[in-house]
Amino acid sequence: MIGANHYLILSGILFSIGLIGVLRRKNLLMLFFATEIMLNAVNIAFAAIGAFYGDLSGQMFAFFIIAVAASEVAVGLGLLIILYKKHHSLDLDVISTMKG
């Protein structure tokens, strides 16, 4: 039978996939995709814990995470367009301005 453990381990695996994406991506748009994966993985963990302990707080936190993700995408894509206008590239090596 599927218990909370299965869901938690799955969400850990998905979070790690997102983390590998964040570590290896150099394109800003792809970096955003990787952060979305991480947010979704955490949502699964919250919903699973909430369901198996009969508590609705898990679902509430998942709702607020979805709201935060939506606003993050709106602001992030605005900044992305500004960066593209300025540098004509989304490569992190090109748009980084700090030396080091």
Add this chain to the structure above:
Amino acid sequence: MYEVIAFYLFAISTVVLFAITALSKNVLYAMTALAAGMVIISGFFFLLGADFLGVVQLIVYVGAVMALYAFAMMFFDSTKDVKEKHANPSLVFLLGGLMALVFVVMFSAPIIGENIEALYPAVEGVGNSQAVGMVLFTKYLVPFEVAAVMLLVAMIAGIILAGKKMDYSLTTNDDIPLVDENSRDEILKEKSR
């Protein structure tokens, strides 16, 4: 029985789809795989009995967020492969694997938790949407209102940020010198100096 089959089917497909998203070179493939993965994640929510959350996931993530990404992708050239310079790819996978281990242990810590109690137990005899409404508009009313203000701020910020200097084309960059591959390399060379 069906729950087990559904769980493993969904789990394998999400892992494969998100791996495509994290590793693919093509923006279009990555975005399509991400959208498909989001749809299947809503399947997990339905399996867990969180019907309302599943519907919100479908509407907000697959509907709104992916549409936003699709629009953003139209500004940039999405047909050619993304060139990424990886200085040390094996190190990334080593770090990622180590972090994966840590996160799996961390996320599965509630397995050994003994004294976990439901703070706001689900109300008996009502559907999931009704129970969610009862908790959301009593215990979580203030965060709900703050989230509404945050979404308004994000909307205004998105309009202001993206709407500036929209009178010239982003894709052709008519009145602005184009950065081609050679000058891109020059910029990189200058930076590494």
